[in-house]
Amino acid sequence: MYKYASPKNFYVLAGQLIPWLGIITLVLFATGLYLGLYVAPPDYQQGDSYRIMFIHVPAAWMSMYVYVMMAGAGLVGLVWNIKLADMLATASAPIGASLTLMALVTGSLWGKPTWGTYWVWDARLTSELLLFFLYLGFIALQAAIDEPRRSARAGAVLALVGVVDIPIIHFSVIWWNTLHQPASIGALNRIISPTIYPTMLHPLLINSLAFFLFYYMVVLMRMRGEILARERHTGWVMQIVRASAEAAR
16 A cells, blocks of 8 residues: 555546546435435424435534544644645645535524524534634645645644544534534444434435545545646656647647
8 A cells, every 4th residue: 555655656546536436426416315305204393494404414524524634634744744645634625614614504504494593603503613714724824835845734733733623513512502403323322223214314324425435536636636736847747748738639
């Protein structure tokens, strides 16, 4: 596996994985949305408005997962000076910000019929909003520093400091009295015996897997772009550019 720490080898591997990830993601999304929007029954309290959870919940889960990936990649980059780890953190930030914004917007749309308002300064919502600002801060900080290595180190420090927000988001419904409902999935007993009806649980899990694979598909695409930008003066990148130019003629 060490050979894939080389940007050139990783570029080739990522190019091979992206089409397969795209196909599987598309199939999972189509299946999960069909089951969630057409097969799953209406909720006995919320009616059809609960169906937004098939987008909201996976987006919220992934917003936290992507930030943890950024912090982990930043740590690897700081300790072992691996360029691909820095690229992973940089490529992940806009994806994570988009997923967090999606979670906030869909949560607000879900909150209106459920709570009677689009927004309350609930612990879960507020800590998720803070996560969105952490993503934006990471992106802005890296954009403000021209030198890639210094930019990566500054971003890694911010990501590692901000990762404390992740357990706050996760445990907020336990630590504080909030409007947000507690997790129906997550604890071991709830994984074995979840409180969600199976026809609702299955599309939720399918969509969650689709979001998971979608992240890896997009982050690999963005990392390939980062590799080309940072390695643009190397011989192998120049060969790719020449081959692309000849193919476009």
